[in-house]
Amino acid sequence: MEPKDNTNGVGQPKGLFIKDRNQDQVELKFDNLYYTVSLGFNKGTKDVLKNISGHFAPSQLVAIMGPSGAGKSSLLDVISGYNLKGVRGKITVNKAERQLDQFRRVSCYIQQDDRLQPLLTVGENMQIAANLKLTADKTPKYKEAVINEILSTLGLEQCKFTRTARLSGGQKKRLSIALELINNPMIMFLDEPTTGLDSSSCSQCISLLRLLAHQGRTIICTIHQPSATLFQMFDQVYILSRGQCLYQGSTGNVVPYLSKLELPCPIYHNPADFVIELACGDHGNDKIDKMINEIQNGKCSAWTDQNDLPVANVPVNEEIEIPQNRITTGAKPKKHKEHVYHETSSYNQLKCLLHRGIIKCARDPDLTYLRIGVNIAVSVLLGSLFLQIGDDGNKIFDNYNLLFSVLMHHVGSTLMLNIINFPSEISILTKEHFNRWYSLKMYYIALNILDVPISTIGCLIFSVIIYLMTGQPMDWSRFGMFTLISWLMVLIAQSLGFIIGIWFNVINGNFVGPIIVVMLMMFSGFGVNLRDIPCYLKWGTYISFLRYGLEALVAAIYKDRPLLPCDDLYCHYKYSAKFLYEVAMPVDQFGNDVIALLISLVVTRVAAYYMLRLRVRARESL
Incomplete structure (x- = not known):
């Protein structure tokens, strides 16, 4: 059956903006909230947030303010569900205990740094987000109409065909917001949305957030020290100092609040600057304690002017019609399968991710063109250095060195490329997955x-060039064995690169990666043959995939070889069996070596996946 068309005759989504949908709005409240972090081994803990309370109503733009180290980002992480570890207290959504699975369906979190795909255009980013975030019953025409309306509202329609990497700071910030508006979340969290923007871009960004808030959403953002103009754009402000609440209420009531406490804001002075000075303790710590007691550490809501709350009369996307029990029930939710947690099926997610990946591969010189180019360049250089030695009995050790060089090229280049590139993907993955x-x-x-x-093409090109230039035996079976082992080594090195790239940043990864390769080389049988390795270190030979790769390549080239041609009167290694004995390389283990490499590939790929899960979840709960 054809999906229902939710558009009108001109392609605009019906009901994209629906009035008076107050049942969909989100009221967030927290009471007696603590957030504790560890200071390190045997160093105890520290309370970053100390028994604070607060209330954020719908249709408001809320600013969480305070000096550096006051706990602004920590509070945002906790109430958004991005951080769960070390949290105590009660968080309610529409007067019921927050259930994370349900809460995340109506919320989004936009981090301080712009975590965007730089190689995709604005339109491509939006299209992929729409395909992932909107349910399958929405037609392409509907999705396109939603995208165009969001881009028009955020002033990005002129940038639709511009790559993200070429956008200005303000445009990137607006695109980050636009991507999350696709499924119209009713509560939005933004960490320092004005960071890195000039005054004009800051004003545009906050004006946009104010507009979105007054359409019925609850928008909460941290901000360090806004100008007077920006400060007045916020409906409500929540001020922190040393993990405690100094003020909660409307921005217009800040000055009267301070006057009541005999802390008058100087004339022509920015109230935001003055309150930050107070929060820093510039006017004495007793003033901080006085404000905490007056506001009851966030429990007092007397300074919130309820009459000035905007009336929510606008956009709630028809896509996100939320039944009342979806966000207000306090009952424990049933455990869902992972695909139920997302709006689209696993197949659709895979299709969209593959589509995005193909675009990135076509445009990324590092992932595609550089990899193929390096394989061509290195194969030509090695081929020139070891020209036509594969069939010469006098140069059998040189050929042995070449085989090991082939392995090291495949492992080293692939490993380091993933170590360098993958950490940048982690931040984007964390944001999109959350x-x-x-x-x-x-x-x-x-x-x-x-x-x-890409790995297959690069490996095949390398194998053809190096095999022909170095004069290896012209036998299809031997060439196939040579290429197969090279390909498996590339895939295993990729997995190892993923593992290192997942857990280390680029700097540390560039240190750890070569060390691991050196340790694997020690047990590969090259330099020190397997026969001479001490018995108490034999275990290393069983876990070194370089050992199996080298054995298999030697077997591919020298198994059942006839007498090798030799120009000298006496050629000791014209019988390849003598050479194989000296280097302790068996040629009857090729099948076992392939099995060992396949096991190594499966183990490293599975390990990389579970380490990725741990890393993403650890970031979401730090």
Whole structure:
């Protein structure tokens, strides 16, 4: 059956903006909230947030303010559900205990840094987000209408065909917001949305957020020290100092509040600057205690002017019609399968991620053109250095060195490329996964599928050039064995690069990666042959995939070889068996070596996936 068309005759979504949908609005409240962090081994803990309370009503733009270290970002992380570890207290949504699975369906979190795909255009980013975040019953015409309306509202329609990397700071910030508006979340969290923007872009950004809030959403953002103009744009302000609440209420009531406490704001002075001075303790710590007691650490709501709250009369996307029990029930939710947690099926997620990955591969010189170019360049250089030695008995050790060089090229280049590139993907993955774009499983499957064609093409080109230039035996079976082992080594090195890139940043990864390769080389049988390795270190030879790769390449080239041609009168290694004995390389273990490499590949790929899960979840709960 054809999906229902939710558009009118001119392609505009029916009911994209629906009035008086107050049942969909989100009221957030927290009481006696603590957030405790560890200071390190045997160093105890520290309370970042100390028994604070607060209330954020719908249709308001809320600013969480305070000096550096006051706990602004920590509070945002806790109430958004991004951080769960070390949290105590009660958080309610529409007067019922917050249930994370349900809460994340109506909320989004936009981090301080712009976590965007730089190689995609604005339109492509929006299209992929729409395909991932809107349910399957929405037609392409409907999705396109939603995208165009959002881009028009946010002033990005002129940038639709511009790559994200070429956008200005303000445009990137607006695009970050636009991507999350696709499924019209009713509560939005933004960490320092004005960071890195000039005054004009700051004003545009806050004006936009104010507009979105007055359409019925609850928008909460942290901001360090706004100008007087920006300060007045916020409906409500929540001021923190040393993890405690100094003020909660409307921005217009800040000056009267301070006057009541005999802390008058100087004439022509920015109230935001003055209250930050108080929060820093510049006017004495007793003033901080006085404000905390007056506001009851956030429990007092007397300074919130209820009469000035905007009336929510605008946009709630028809897509996000939320039944009352979806966000107000206090009952424990049933456990859902992972695909139920997202708006679209696993198949659709995989299809969208593959589509995005193909675009990135076509435009990314590092992931595609550089990898193929490096394989061509290195194969030509090695081929020139070891020209036509593969069939010369006098140069059998040189050929042995070449085989090891082939392995090191495949492992080293592939490993380091992933160590350098993958950490930048982690931040984007964390944001998109937390905001329910797709499941981690589908992301990892797509990542592995996208790597296979490029790896295969690069490896095949390298094998053809190096095999022909170095004069290896012209036998299709031997060439196939040589290429297969090279390909498996590339895939294993990719997995190892994922593991290192997941847990380390670029700097530390560039240190750890070569060390691991050196340790694997020690047990590969090259330099020190397997026969001479001490018995108490034999275990290393069983876990070194370089050992199995080298054994298999030697077997591919020298198994059942006849007498090798030799120009000298006496050629000791014209019998390849003598050479194989000296280097302790068996040639009857090729099948076992392939099995060992396949096991190594499966183990490293599975390990990379579970380490990725741990890393993403750890970031979401830090």
